[in-house]
Amino acid sequence: MSKELPKDVIIDILSRVPVRYILRFKCVSKSWYALFQNPKFIAKHFQIQTANSDVTALDASFLFTPHKSTSPPTAAANRNVGLILSNSEKPIKIPIEIDIPFLSISKPLRVCGSCNGLICLSILPIASIILLWNPATRVFKDLPVSPIDRPRAGPIKVVLGFGFDAITNDYKVLRIVYFGYPLNQVEMYSLSTNSWKEIKTRVQFLIFESSCSVFLKGRFHWTAIGFEEMHGKKLIVCYDFREEAFHYIMPPEFDFAGWDGEGEDSSMSKVTWSAVALKDSLAVIGSAGNGSGKRFEVWVMKEYGVVSSWTRYRSFELQSKVGRPLGCGLKGEFLLEKDNNQLVLYDSDSQRIKSLGNHGVAYWSDVFNYVGSLLPIKGGKVAQRTNLSSVVPDFFFVRKMDLTVE
Template sequence: MVLPCELIDEVLCRLPVKYLLRFRCVSKGWCSLIDSNAFVKKHLKRALECNAGGGSIFINSGGDKFYLADLESLDDDEAVAVEVKGSLKTRLSGAVVVGAANGLVCVSKNMMNQILVINPSTRRWRKIASAPAEFPRCSCSTEISLCGFGYDDVNDDYKVVKIADCHDRGMMVIVYSLKTNSWKWIQNVPRNVDFCGYWGMFAGGALHWLATKDPNASEIVVGFDLALEQFKEIPYLVVETPTVPATGVVSDGGSLWVLEYYPDSHMDMWMMNNHSGMENENLWFKALSVEQHFVLGSFSLLKPVAFSKSGESVLLEVHISVVDRAELVWYDLKSKTVKNVKIQGIPHNFESYAYTESLVQLSKNKLLQRPSLDKPENKHQENR
């Protein structure tokens, strides 16, 4: 009995990426189906909607080693992380993670002067084009160097944003498009704004940075809409108690969080409502507040990584400053209890990032490649 093509398509789009990569060898028909843009988008959409195939965690240990772990396996007593090896490991050596979107992870090397976009599930990578010569290379002479990576769902494009605030030329902003393989200058840039942090956090189709604005040095969140390629100012949350502690914005891949850290006391974690039309006072809500010494002793930083499939727990990355190590724990939002996550094979200090496994390809569009200047006979020889 031969299954209809429509039924095969529906079955395959429910499978994890690792199996689909193997099934490409079944036949030319299956290979063409799995590699098609329509199937890649359908598989990704289903994965984002119902977490088909399971979410994954990308772990970076100081830029020397990178690991992959299945999110659902972190519920087990002994989870296992797989180290990234081979040619991709060589490419990632010395890299730091910029951000992730739709299964693609962007990393930076050489002080943000070299940027790679990788798909950890397919082990494919792509080096993006160098920034324009007029854009300053990151160095100690640059006051601020920022970078961010995200997905433009309006134009179905992945973009990298670089920001440099120089002593002599002011703020300069460029945007790279993976679809066109080119950089674009942004003219309307924020004024009288000081950015905090290096990496833009991707959520809701925009990159976000915590910043302060003159003349009162009031805290705001600056967003860069990847579709409109415009900056926008987002009102900061209002807290009852004034605080001077470390604050920051992070993303779990879908939602934007603001962290308010009160040393020797607790950390409040606020989430931004994703619904448009929210009033300023309803824009942020406190998702959880974690007391010091709640687990593993005193912490120096907590970072939300991902929600569980049920949505009842959140995976937290806990940094213990006393012993200089990081841990992952499941935090139950209702009972306010924690469950330690033990992962074999990873170092004591690391950073983790959630991403959705996908088949998104990184090959350049052949229509956008420069036409060859070779003679016809050389073309035929090259084809042979």
């Protein structure tokens, strides 16, 4: 009798192992190496990693662009992506050694989205280079230059959204280019066709920087200021990758009256809020207060797209100097940033605050949930300095001040 376990048992066991360990097992045997590249195994592995709460506790992370160090900038310092494990106090920095010609070495990367273990990165300030990247496998792909005709005016602002269209099984990147209201362009990149196309639509909103961007239910969400009939109101703008259309969602009505951090009248307190994903539901975190304390309200949209379904999920007060809310973990914990760049994780169920140290998130950076995967990138290649140095920027988005001075 064979002493080996049945093949299906082995596959089931391996599908429950975090991706960082799977990659170490590639050298065990040729059969395991082939298994880890099998699309069925890759899909099963990722499904289990995201569905099992015990597994996601091991490999679920927050992904962001780290705060710039006070020391003199270096290529490594500015080419890093910050990754904090939800169950660890020690952050993991993923070095992305990009040696890109034509751009100053001090230009950092922006994390623009995370979906199914793949992340979208762009070069600041206005996305002259866009990359799709799997940090676990180190496979990357630089997006081609768009052939779309441009106006003579240079871009003022560029906003990206990255998501997955489950109907067409395709990863897509949305690019909104602001030239100055009302002049703008919207275009979308498809990984399956490796091409860009223009989306003919009006952009009647201005998206905020670091607005806690969210990809959820096939749509990418931002917080923004609406123009024209929206009368300058702050709202949630979402783009449906399937319909190829923008939609608006009005936020709930917060009630912070009578609270300013010290129990006194707060009618004049400034209320801020951001959109987040909370356990597969669209949610917002609102905050008000000043001095040494703040009050937070978390509202969840019970029925997606139905404004009347906004329901208050949690309300809590924190006396420490907490600044902006950055996002929610896969288990519903809240990532917050203190005024001194300290990151903390707040569990509203246990009411416990966990310090994650002085790591900091760049003020212009969003924070995304990340679960490692073995998912491939069509047309991608393993990152090395030799192939990364051949990445060519879209010169329409390169400003003179960004060029390298010899």
